[in-house]
Amino acid sequence: MSDAGAPVPSWTATDGVGAALLDRLFSQSVVGLHVLDPELRVVRVSDPTDAAFGEHLLGRHITEAYHLARPDEVRDLLQKVLDTGVPLRDRLIRGALKDVPGPNRVFRVSVYRLEGQGRTLGLLSAVVDVTEREKARSRAACLAEVRKGVGRFLDVASTCEELVEALVPRFADFVAVEVVDDVLRGADPPVGPLGPDVPLRRAAQRGLDGTSNQDDLGDTRRLPARTPFALAVSDLRPRRVALHAGTEWLGADPESARLVRSSGAHSLIVVPLKLRGAVIGLISLYRKGESEPYDVDDVTLALTAAAHVALSIDNARRFERDHVIASTVQRRLLPQSEGARVALDTAHLLLPGRNSGCWFDTISLSGARTALVVGNVAGHGLQTAIAMGQLRTVIHALAGLDLEPDEVLARLNDTADRLAVERAALPPGDALHRESLTATCMYAIYDPFSRSCTIALAGHPEPIVIAPDGSTPPFEAPEGPALFSTDSSPFATATLELEEGSILAFGTSALLPDAETTARVRDALAHPERTLQELCDGVVYSLPADSHPDGAALLLARTGTIPAERVATWELAHDRTTPAVARTLVRDRLDGWELDEETVQATELIVSELVTNAVRYGTPPLHLRLILDRSLTCEVHDSSPVAPHLRHARTVDEGGRGLFIVSQLATVWGTRYGRGGKALWTEQEVPGRA
Numbered sequence: 001m002s003d004a005g006a007p008v009p010s011w012t013a014t015d016g017v018g019a020a021l022l023d024r025l026f027s028q029s030v031v032g033l034h035v036l037d038p039e040l041r042v043v044r045v046s047d048p049t050d051a052a053f054g055e056h057l058l059g060r061h062i063t064e065a066y067h068l069a070r071p072d073e074v075r076d077l078l079q080k081v082l083d084t085g086v087p088l089r090d091r092l093i094r095g096a097l098k099d100v101p102g103p104n105r106v107f108r109v110s111v112y113r114l115e116g117q118g119r120t121l122g123l124l125s126a127v128v129d130v131t132e133r134e135k136a137r138s139r140a141a142c143l144a145e146v147r148k149g150v151g152r153f154l155d156v157a158s159t160c161e162e163l164v165e166a167l168v169p170r171f172a173d174f175v176a177v178e179v180v181d182d183v184l185r186g187a188d189p190p191v192g193p194l195g196p197d198v199p200l201r202r203a204a205q206r207g208l209d210g211t212s213n214q215d216d217l218g219d220t221r222r223l224p225a226r227t228p229f230a231l232a233v234s235d236l237r238p239r240r241v242a243l244h245a246g247t248e249w250l251g252a253d254p255e256s257a258r259l260v261r262s263s264g265a266h267s268l269i270v271v272p273l274k275l276r277g278a279v280i281g282l283i284s285l286y287r288k289g290e291s292e293p294y295d296v297d298d299v300t301l302a303l304t305a306a307a308h309v310a311l312s313i314d315n316a317r318r319f320e321r322d323h324v325i326a327s328t329v330q331r332r333l334l335p336q337s338e339g340a341r342v343a344l345d346t347a348h349l350l351l352p353g354r355n356s357g358c359w360f361d362t363i364s365l366s367g368a369r370t371a372l373v374v375g376n377v378a379g380h381g382l383q384t385a386i387a388m389g390q391l392r393t394v395i396h397a398l399a400g401l402d403l404e405p406d407e408v409l410a411r412l413n414d415t416a417d418r419l420a421v422e423r424a425a426l427p428p429g430d431a432l433h434r435e436s437l438t439a440t441c442m443y444a445i446y447d448p449f450s451r452s453c454t455i456a457l458a459g460h461p462e463p464i465v466i467a468p469d470g471s472t473p474p475f476e477a478p479e480g481p482a483l484f485s486t487d488s489s490p491f492a493t494a495t496l497e498l499e500e501g502s503i504l505a506f507g508t509s510a511l512l513p514d515a516e517t518t519a520r521v522r523d524a525l526a527h528p529e530r531t532l533q534e535l536c537d538g539v540v541y542s543l544p545a546d547s548h549p550d551g552a553a554l555l556l557a558r559t560g561t562i563p564a565e566r567v568a569t570w571e572l573a574h575d576r577t578t579p580a581v582a583r584t585l586v587r588d589r590l591d592g593w594e595l596d597e598e599t600v601q602a603t604e605l606i607v608s609e610l611v612t613n614a615v616r617y618g619t620p621p622l623h624l625r626l627i628l629d630r631s632l633t634c635e636v637h638d639s640s641p642v643a644p645h646l647r648h649a650r651t652v653d654e655g656g657r658g659l660f661i662v663s664q665l666a667t668v669w670g671t672r673y674g675r676g677g678k679a680l681w682t683e684q685e686v687p688g689r690a
Contacts, residue, residue, distance in 0.1 A: 032107075032127035036062060038120055040078055068095040069104065078111060081123060085113045092134070103292040106134040139301045142170040146305045151312030154319040156184050159312045160204035163283070163305070168206045171301065172285040174263060176205040179273070179281035179313065181220055186321030189278040189314070194233035196222060200281060207263075223282075224253045232270045233279050238306075239270040240299050243286075259286075267293040271306040275314050283309070326356035326385045333389040334359055342368040342629050343448030343560040347532035349540065351511070353551025357384040357439070358508050359392050360555040363399045366672050366681045367635060368448055368562055368627050371399050374460070374506040374555050375441035383432060390419060391439060391483070402672040405443040405456035406491040409480060412441065413458065413491075416483040439483040442506055448561045453504060454495045458483050461512040468501035470526040503528060503535070504557045511552035517543065525556075532556045566628045572611065574620040582611045582624055586634075593628055596687060602665045603634060603684065609662050610636040610680050617642060619677075631667065632684045639677035 033046040034057075042057040042065055062078065063071040074093060081088050088111040096104050108128045114121040150162040160177040167175045178200040183189050190198060199220040223230040227249045228239035241247075243266050250257040259265065265286040273280040283306055287294060334350070346362050357377030365371055373395055377388045394415045398408045420437050440459040446452070455463065459482025465475050477494040481487035498504075505525055512518045524542040525535055535556055568589045572578045583604045590600045607624065614622055618638030627633040662669055666682035 032129070034062075034123075034125040034127060035114070036078070036123040036125065038082060038122055040075065040082075040123070043122065066095045067104070068093065070094075078123060081111045081113055082120060085115075087112045092130070104290065105129055105131045107131075135297070138170065139297065142167065143301055143304060145170065146308055150305075150309055151315065154316045156313050156316045156320065157203055159309065159316050163309050164204045164206035167285065167305070169208050171298070173288045173291055174205070174207045174259075174265065174286040176284045177203050177273075177281065177309075178221075178284075179203045180279060183280055183313070183317055186317055186324055189275070189280045189317075191277055192233065192236050192272075192274060192279045194223075194279040196225060196230065198222070203281070221255065227253045227256070228268065228270045229253070229256075229282060229284070232272045233282060236272050236274050236277075236279070238272070238299050238303055239268075240294050240296075241268040241270070242266065242293065243268055264288045267291070269294050269299060269302050271299075271302045273306055273310045273313065275310045280310050280313050280317075322381050323354070323356070326380065326382045327352065329382060329385040330356045330358070330388065333385065333392060335361060342370065342627075343562050344370045344446055345532060345558040345560065346372075347536050347556045349536040349554040351540070351552045351554075353510070354380045355384070355510065355550040356380050356382075357388040358510075358551055358553035359388050360506070360553050361392065361395065362555070362557075363396065365399065365445065366402055366633070366670060366683070367679070368629065368633065370446050370557075372444045372446065372453075372504065372506060372555060372557055373442065374508060374553060375439060376460075376508040376510070376553070378438040379435065380550075383435070387419065387437060387439070391416065391441070395441075395443070400670075402670060404493060405445055405454055406480075406493045408443050409441060409456050409458045409491045412443075413481075413483055420484050437484040440509060441483060444504070444506070446504075446557065446559060448559070449567075450497070451500065451559065451561060452495050452497050453559075454493050456480060456491050456493045458491065459485065461507060461509055461518075464505040464507075464512075464518070464522050464525060465496065465498070466503040466505070466522070466525050466528060468499050468528050470528055472522060472526070498559045500559060500561055501528060502559045503532075504559070505539075506555045506557075508553045510550045511539075511543075511554055528558075532558055562627060562629070568626045570624045572622045572624055574615060574618075574622050576615060578615055578622070579608045579611045582607050585624070586626065589626055590632075595632070599632065599684065599686060603632065606662050606665050606682050606684075607634055607636070609659070610634065610682070613659070613680065614638045628686070630686070632686050633681060634684075635679050635681045637677065637679045641673065641678060 031046070033044075034042055035044040037043050040062050042060055042062065045057050057065045063075055068074050077088055077091070080086070088109070091109050091111075093107050093109050094104050095107065106129070108130045109125055111123055111125045114124055145166045146163065149166045151159055152162065153159065156179060160179065163177055164175045180189055180194070181199045181201045184201055184203065199222055201220045202217055205217060223233065228241050232239050243260050247260075250260065263286065265288040267287040269285045271283045271285070273282060283302070285294075285302060331350075342364070344362075348360050350358060350360075355376070355378070357379060359373075359375050361371070361373040363371040363373065373392075375388070375391060375395075377384050377391065391412065394412055395408070398411055403411070416437070416439065423432055423435075423437060426432055442455065442457050442460040442463065444453050444455040444463070447454075455477050457477050458480045462475070462477050462479075465473055467473050473496075475494070475496050478492040480491040481489050503525060505521070507521065512521060520542045521539050524538040527535065527538070530538070536554060539554060568585075570582075570585055572582060586603055586607045587600055590603060603626075611622070611624065614636050618640040621637075621639065623635075623637040625633075625635040625637070627635075662682060665684070667685050669680070669682040672679045672681060
């Protein structure tokens with residue numbers, strides 16, 4: 001141990017130790033050391049591996065020695081260290097020697113002020129070349145952005161847009177994505193190699209300015225032979241190509257030659273979009289200007305990104321194909337024409353979207369009434385469209401029974417419960433086993449004689465009612481449980497008396513999601529002078545863009561009445577002479593309507609049988625009504641709840657043939673129940689009025 005009072009040796013330049021230390025440090029340091037004087041001129045540099053390095057630096061100002069990306073910024077940073085003495089640590093600076101050819105490098109720089117004898121002597125900077133590390137970090141960040149940002153939407157064009165946004169400017173100065181034209185329509189991609197006659201469509205492109213040249217977007221082309229593009233989709237391998245004015249293959253591809261000349265591109269990577277041996281498309285990545293040419297590691301990144309994008313495009317393509325099939329099935333299951341309605345004008349609008357379970361219907365009922373139906377099965381795909389078709393078929397069957405709206409929904413819900421049980425009984429491996437069913441429905445009946453609309457809801461939004469003067473009368477319908485729900489609450493009805501010319505609007509929940517949107521729709525409908533189709537279009541115009549991505553259905557109805565000259569009503573006595581009286585009344589009325597004799601005779605016989613049944617088995621009061629529209633309707637009302645049944649009488653039977661005769665003469669017939677009893681009705685086709 002040394003004595004406590006022994007002097008500490010001083011290693012200074014005078015004894016040679018300090019000078020030897022500095023020489024060794026500058027000659028052996030793995031870190032590039034620069035000494036700058038107060039004028040920011042280079043006075044000493046550690047020996048680099050490049051022998052030409054030092055001679056280009058000594059005595060030169062730092063901004064003259066290096067070709068810096070931001071020389072003014074670097075000069076200000078160094079001057080700040082001189083002025084304040086606060087070190088600059090680990091700052092990334094891009095640049096290269098001015099007189100030595102080669103691409104820019106990335107340096108990590110730390111700068112310290114040198115002081116001695118009470119004055120500032122200059123700066124010491126430690127420089128580490130981190131170009132390769134920064135390239136690797138940049139590639140990793142770019143690839144992470146591709147994985148994070150590409151494939152969020154099940155749409156081919158959107159997926160391609162996401163790719164070019166992720167790559168520019170992180171990896172390329174210009175990117176173009178071309179997809180096989182049939183793939184954009186949901187078709188299966190062709191197996192490689194791709195033939196020269198297969199067209200590719202420009203699905204997305206982007207340059208450094210953040211925008212794409214819209215002139216080329218959407219164009220189709222067939223790849224010219226003997227070009228990197230054709231070769232890449234032939235052997236399904238990428239190509240890395242240096243571009244210059246004398247590049248041989250540019251003569252065979254004028255479009256690419258024009259792009260190279262206009263952009264100054266000097267480096268190109270062409271990567272095929274492939275999946276399981278099938279060709280989906282092609283990615284072209286360009287670098288231009290001062291950007292470094294692509295290297296082998298860049299090709300690896302491009303391949304990895306292309307594999308991710310190809311899978312995302314294939315998922316979107318499969319979804320698009322399934323969506324097209326489901327949408328086609330949905331539209332085939334919906335009414336194919338409006339059809340004329342008695343005393344009621346209707347129009348509809350079906351907005352496309354992901355959901356394939358929207359439906360609507362207008363169903364003619366007995367007594368000149370009309371059933372109005374709107375519903376929605378939540379979900380998308382073919383199975384959703386099939387479930388919608390099942391419910392719509394049941395609605396049609398129930399409508400023919402002349403039930404009240406709440407009874408229709410109750411029986412429809414019973415069917416929905418059976419469908420849910422069938423789905424739950426599927427094998428656990430079936431995808432449908434894990435998908436629950438959810439649906440809503442609205443069923444309304446409009447009666448033109450009472451000008452009333454009776455409505456029942458199953459988890460569906462309330463209709464919007466617009467009076468002839470454009471006002472909105474108050475109306476509140478009781479909400480019933482949605483179909484397929486566990487709620488066993490009963491369905492209820494609400495009846496609204498309407499003025500002639502009122503408008504009823506029935507929409508799915510996607511069209512009326514909240515009070516604000518409902519108010520917009522109501523305002524768009526408050527123009528009763530417009531046609532129904534104009535009102536439908538006005539509703540769409542009033543909504544913000546992309547406000548119904550799931551699709552929606554809208555059904556509009558304008559109420560009316562039966563003209564008095566087309567209706568005849570009589571109250572009949574309840575005795576055995578009444579059938580003869582009814583025949584006389586009917587003949588007189590039908591002669592006034594100028595109907596043909598065959599129709600008159602058939603109607604006389606129908607009315608005679610219906611009135612005879614009412615007199616024999618019914619209870620008073622007794623009413624007879626004829627309605628002439630596209631068909632001729634006969635109705636016999638009485639207060640008895642007992643309905644007659646069709647019988648097939650034997651040869652020796654003296655009776656029981658009445659309803660059988662009616663069924664043969666009428667197009668359709670049935671029994672309708674109400675609070676005041678029942679009505680037997682028939683409909684006959686009238687020549688010239690269909």
